[in-house]
Amino acid sequence: MHVAVAVDAAGRRIGRPLTVGNNASLIVVLLNWIRSIAGDTPVTCAIEDGRGFARRLADGLLLAGREVVWVPTRLAAAHRMLHAAAAAKSDQIDAAAVAHAAVAIPGLDRHRIDVRVRELRVLVDYRTDLIKAPHDGDQPAQGPTARLARPHTGRPGPSQEPGGRDRTGEHRDDQDARPPGAARHDH
Template sequence: MVTVGIDPHKHVHVAVAVGADGRRVSRPLTVKNDAAMIGVLLKWIRSVADGAPVTWAIEDGRGFARRLADGLLLAGHEVLWVPTRLMAAHRKLHAATGSKSDPIDAAAVAHAAIATPGLERHRIDVQVRELRVLVDLRADLVRRRTMVINQVKACTHLWLDHTPGDLTRAPGLASATTLLRASQMSGHVRRALAEMLSETAGLNQRIRDLETTIRDLVSPLAPALLEITGISHISAAVLLAEIGDITRFTTSAKLARYTGCAPIPVYSSDNQRHRLHRGGNRRLNSVLYTAAIVQKRFHPDAHELLARHEPTKGARGARRILQRHLIDIIHRAMTQDRASWKHHITQHQLAA
């Protein structure tokens, strides 16, 4: 059995092959992150493994390594994701004190994969891959729109002593345009502000079009998830894009830890307490925070839960309890949606 640990980067990936006894079986390989990398890696590992089964372990930097993982999986190999913290722990165990390099990190990834059964395996889901691209694009457009709107408001406040209203909607843009035309300012300033307002209108339209596309894609994939109060189509798309196959989280507790909603025990002796987990996927944590705020306003059961815990835990502590409770509901809903979707695919294949 050979485990290949890979330390991914933007331009190159560094691979180290480790045997079942934990010893390196070859020199490290550095491969360019281009279209030929899969062929180079497979040719190299065939000469190294000598027919032994191979498992590929990649440090969990999916922005750089997703294409690599997809290529290896499509080539018929097993691909594992190793959390960065786990890799760092094994680097301290196996490397000299204070030493760090790409080959050392790659070897630590392989050692972590050998020592930790049950690591997440890479999967390819076409629908989730499409959603991930659209969700990331929407987030980028929203950031750009926020930047332009802030510039518009700063400039109009300087020249007009007035800050326009909500520029993400048509009435606010129309009001700002009318105010701009009636103001006394130089032609250069008026033209610059008009261009910024025009860019804001274009970004608004692009975001609305993306949201329509996302709604059409999410609706058949997550009907149970969308029934949860506080989970919009955009929130559901983020959940699907970040989590992917919900079956990789066998319990809701594992999902809670992944999202940063599971409190961390820090007690000793007779002093039992927990502290807030500041790690986890922050995008998912933001979705759960928003859902908790919405449920606080509109869901009677959530309001009752918060009222029960606020006297002892405070407002923030009670909200975190609600977020942890929402994880259980979301895990059940996504599991139900996954089973329904697989059944639909199976029936479609049988009919064909």
């Protein structure tokens, strides 16, 4: 779950807070909420620096054309103490503290998507889809994709098992199932 609070350049809350689930509709709901408050005015989205937890959110906002900054956790905590009544703590208060910190401190780290990291994420997502996808009567993936789809279990994929088929689909005998570079000894 994510809680969003909007503040203006002076740090005053505008609009109503939004609570949205961490699901497939997250970005669409959040962008519609931002548009209802700011229209087409450029908006900076500030996220508390829990990059592992909020990375999908930050990526989605950035890919939708929004500027995204990371607010360090300690900075958010300091602004919570400055702006909250009696050191209260709630998701809305935390979201407001993050927004206030972003307004007060220019030059916070901007979220970027490294091209290599993005490509790796796409491959990992593809691998996950291959694992989950049903294949021929819900049988595990076979052939060359099995090596990609199989988690790192230490067990060979079907194309690496003795007596299996090689990448070209040709049948291999048990002697061909040796590590690369190992010499073949026929007795």
